[in-house]
Amino acid sequence: MKKNLRTYLCLTASFIVLSGGVSCCTEETVIEVTDISLDKTSIDIARGSTMTLQATVLPDNATDKTIIWDSKNPEIATVTQEGVVDAIAIGTTTVSAQAGGKIAVCRINVIGKPAETVTVTPQELSILKEETSQLNAEIFPADADQKDIEWSTSDSTVAIVSQDGTVSAISVGKCTIYATCGDASGQCSVTVEGIPAESIAVTPEVAEVLLGGSIRLTASVQPDNADYETIQWTTSDESIATVAQDGTVTGKAIGTVTITATTGDISGSSEITVVQPQAKVGDLYYSDGTWSTEPDPQKQIIGVIFYVGQHENDASDYSESGIGKSRCNGYAMALTNATDQYCYWGPENGEDLGCYPIDENGNIVDNYTNGKECDWSGYKYTQIIKEAAQKNGGPAPDQASTYPAIFYTLDYENTVPSPESSSGWFLPAISQTYTLIENSSLLEKAGASLPTDWYYSSSEDSWALDMVLSINMSTMTVRSNWKESKVNLIRPILAF
Known part of the structure; x- marks a missing residue:
């Protein structure tokens, strides 16, 4: 078998013997390179990066395994004699490795320098709904060839982002805004708050x-x-x-x-x-000062409204009463009499209390023959009679001088308390007594009635001032009685 050998005289051994000379010469065998290969035949490498190629020379025992590295275009990529490739500029070239006349080549594709990180500022954003805010993205390294940033949102119902980084808040909630460059990305946590009520x-x-x-x-x-x-x-x-x-x-x-x-x-x-709703004649009047047309089972009925509004012939001023103003809203009659017994009205001493109507000229108005309309000032008269009784140590129930009719009227408050918003119970004037008797059938709705009898008024007889007027429930007849006579009952009323 032929051997790829080259013989050289490389060693001469001489033996010199002083007594005579002897010499010897031997040839060295040289093993040549048969192949060279690289671990990569093509690589993509980012600009500014380095990569080491590994070369393999065959046979392993080749005499001279020296490798010579070379770049076809050093402006794109260079290579050291250790096989280290340095990417210089974007482009394509080749790097070769030679040994013993054999050559191996690697294709070098230099690509753009990628972004390694993207930093978004601010990294947290709180924004009101319908407002906008600008985000900024910084790429590292600064000389990266990748410059294009793609903006995106995790929830477009909460916030959207334009490709210049402008965030627009859509609705209350939270989302994440991303800035992506190649394989690198950064993000901002966005909280959209509601527009506050002012x-x-x-x-x-x-x-x-x-x-x-x-x-x-x-x-x-x-x-x-x-x-x-x-x-x-x-x-x-x-x-x-x-x-x-x-x-x-x-x-x-x-x-x-x-x-x-x-x-x-x-x-x-x-x-x-x-x-209160506008009162109507026949409405039920309650202990709390309210009224209604139909019974309220939760309330106590204490009267029935028999006239609405303040009558034009009522000269009473209700300002000092629970009504709190000069004029009232109407009148309600009690469901029962103040007493079941006849009683005195007052003393028969001829004293004129002034419990009768006066016209605009100061003249006494006839309340005997015109008792139905002309005399409605029962509240006023009750205050006058009360003052007269106090002068005599009253009001009291027995003696005529203490005005028993007023006593029983005022004492009715202890049996049936009137609302604080009312006038309180008083003895009606003759026209008020007449009208309540006219409307006595209204009491039936409250389960009450007006017994047939004669009833006092607080009106003095304008024809005979030592006498008082009363009216018969069944005949509607007005009569004049001596003040000191026990012939009439009392049905109190109140104003509201």
Whole structure:
């Protein structure tokens, strides 16, 4: 077998013997390179990066395994004699390795320098709905060839982002905004907060609601695009008026309350006054000063309304009473008599108390023949008679001088207390007595009646001032009695 050998004289051994010379010469065998290969035949490498190629020379025992490295285009990539490739510029070239006349080549593709990291600022963002905010993204390294950033959102219903990094808040919530460059990305956590409520206007601001009736209030939150969870409705006094969570106010008792609508720490209010519905003749009058057409089983009936409004011939001033104003809203008769016994009206001493009507010219008006209409000032007369009784140590039930009729009238308060908002019980004037008897059938709705008999009024007889007027329940006849006679009953009334 032929050997690839080359013989050289490389060693001469000489032996010199002083007595004679002897010499010897031997040839060395040289093993040549048969192949060279690289661990990679093609590589992609980022600009600015390095990579080491590994070369293998065959046979392993080749005499000279020296490798010479070379780059076809050093402007794109260079290579050291250790096989280290350095990517210089974007492009394609080849790197070769030679040994013993053999050559191996690797294709070098220099690609752009990638972004390693992307930093988004700010990394956390709190923004109001419908507002915008600018995000910035910084690529590292600064000389990366990848420059294009793609912006995206994790939830476009909460916030969107344009390709210049502008975030637009859409609705309340949280999402993440991403900035991506190649394989690198950064992010910003976004919280979209609701637009805060600045004020609440409740309409109407002032209103009246009928007792037992309802009114619907509305609450307008400003600004119009404010975000809020719910509006909470409350009342300052549930005993006067209640409010449902839809803003419906219901009157429970006469009085005034403040209804408040609240969301968060913002509130608005409305002043609601609960008033009686317009009274009607025949309405039932209750112990709390209210009235209704049909019986309210939750309330105590103490009277029946027999006249609505203050009669034009009522000269009484109700300012100092529970009514609290000069004029009243009407009159109600009691369900029972003040006493079951006849009693004196007052002393028969000829004293003129002034319990009769006076016209605009100061003249006494005939209340005997015109008793139905001209004399409605029972509250005024009751105060006059009460003062007269106090001068005599009354009012008291037995002696005529202590005005027993007024005593029993006022004492009725202990049996059937009148509402604080009323005038209190008083002895009606002749026209009031006449009208209540005319309407006595109205008492049936309350389960009451007016016994057939004669009934006192608080009116003195304008023809004979030491006498008083009374009326017969069955005949509607007006008569004049001596003050000191026991011939009449008493049916109190009150104004409201």
